[in-house]
Amino acid sequence: MGSRSEVAQQSEKPQRAPTLANVAERAGVAISTASRALSNPGRVNAVTRGRIEKVAAELGYSPNWQARALTSGKVGAIAVLVSDVTNPFYFGIIRGTQRQLKASGYSQLLIDTEESDQNEDDLLHRLRSSFDGVILAASRLSDRALAKLADELPLVAVNRQTRGVPSVFIDTPSGVVQALEHLVSLGHRDIAYVSGPATSWSNESRWRALVKAASARGATMHRLGPFSPRLHAGAAAADAVLNTGATAAIAFNDLLAIGMLQHLAARGVRVPEQLSIVGCDDIFGADFCNPPLTTLTAPVEQAGRLAVTMLVAQLDGGSAPGQRQASVLPTYLTVRSSTGPAAEKEI
Amino acid sequence: MGSRSEVAQQSEKPQRAPTLANVAERAGVAISTASRALSNPGRVNAVTRGRIEKVAAELGYSPNWQARALTSGKVGAIAVLVSDVTNPFYFGIIRGTQRQLKASGYSQLLIDTEESDQNEDDLLHRLRSSFDGVILAASRLSDRALAKLADELPLVAVNRQTRGVPSVFIDTPSGVVQALEHLVSLGHRDIAYVSGPATSWSNESRWRALVKAASARGATMHRLGPFSPRLHAGAAAADAVLNTGATAAIAFNDLLAIGMLQHLAARGVRVPEQLSIVGCDDIFGADFCNPPLTTLTAPVEQAGRLAVTMLVAQLDGGSAPGQRQASVLPTYLTVRSSTGPAAEKEI
């Protein structure tokens, strides 16, 4: 055998991943043939194809997505934008999209906009080439900006209804009305609504639905907030509710509701005896908090899956303008133990 | 004015995103100069650069990541593999990595391996060209496969210690010993360990640590399971514990522990009076379940951030073999209300 250096030089193979060229060479065909065999079977002789596939497997070849994207224009990834990865509400969305995306052969690019519409727009433009389409979960964009965006790229908005923007909407406005009816039937007449972020589109639509429904049912609504939609904001919210003299409260989301529960327990206020609480979303934990929360069960995972389905259809269908659609997912009230008969009014 | 068709044809601009060539042309420089000005400032005349930047801004230019990746070899994305997006434990990891990744200028590719090592390996190879590095959260891979993988691509494993594989390890084995001591000091002598998945590396190391520590402290450990690390498995686990006659149980994770709490409440077993429960991870919800759970607080988000930091260093530093390192993050016991003095033994 030769000296060590000789051997080393001889066996110095390129450590890089095998390319289509490698496969083609080894199979004794042109690159284009290999390409066709692998990504357009049927357009190539069965025998040749078999050989190419065999070689590809041997070499452990797998196509370079970047290169493919450059020519085909499709990258095989979809961006999922959430305004705060920290919020358990998005867990459901992330799960739902993840699962369906995987089933559809796409990758998920998870992006956190940190509650800023500026960020949202920036990131989207900066990463534009990294995804084929976008799912906007609870966008902070203005209607105008959103509509414009939907015109520029394949997009589906979750929990947001804007003209001309394909969307999946979880019908919480109807849901809060159900909650209201539940409370009214328990004798509550003074009910507080604990608002979420001022920029939240859902927040507004829920409030509007509540006000309208309340007057028809002889109940009075008190609007409180806005509050940050987090656990820790529950303390302030609870105090605010107590201050209004309302006997029940409907919170923007479960996070706030659970936070309220914690604070009320600390203050010695009994739920539901002294105050009834209704949450919204039915997030993880709503069933095992203390007391278990009466809340609106939102089909978040389903919404995520549906959004992906719609987006993929849009991508495959070439985004025919007529295909724009809006799906509405129903919500239902899950009654647990945080609501009960109205407390006697103090005189 | 001309006819409509004339106008339409004239204004028929390419609807595609502006490219570097467009910028260069409009700024009156060569493409390479534009490239340098934008991604390698300092190597170009300040005035020229200013002009180029201005034009780029006007055109709303943003580089095509795919094309860039093709030449530079870096795609600007890091894959985060979790074995089950559904598990709240990973929320922390996802959050931590997401935040740090964003800070480091990378995108997060979220991948769910669905508890299958086969999937894990496949996906990694198939998507190899779509990321620069990988963070493996609770890999199901064998030590051998993992070590091999770490040799092929930049990688950091979370909660997994394997020779030669850079990792971030959350020291729950020491943690469960703390939990054990806490229980022993409360008078417990018969303690059950509720196992997680048989394939879980952490599960084994915790059990080993417990057995060793128990004998030194005059306590007896009962091993139960394996159980699926989910809420609903808590019912079976709780019954199993009750069956051993143990006065306390340490669960593989909070999900199991909380599931046990629910089932015990349903069965009328009081916690902690009749049975003490300790969880592991301190996931979202551990503080507001009923009763609030005594658990090992694991710095998951920090682990995620740290993993990213290590991976990015590895990528930037050219993956010098000597740079391999393993970080250990401490865990501490958070005592809440699910543990208390040992119940009197029935005779």
Added chain:
DNA sequence: ATGAAAGCGCTAACAA
């Protein structure tokens, strides 16, 4: 059915 060749948008030598 297969091959040759022209890019996709960008970076990185190499020249000038």
Added chain:
DNA sequence: TTGTTAGCGCTTTCAT
């Protein structure tokens, strides 16, 4: 400091 010129790995006409 700036321009010219090769590619990166792949898909896709256009020939053959």
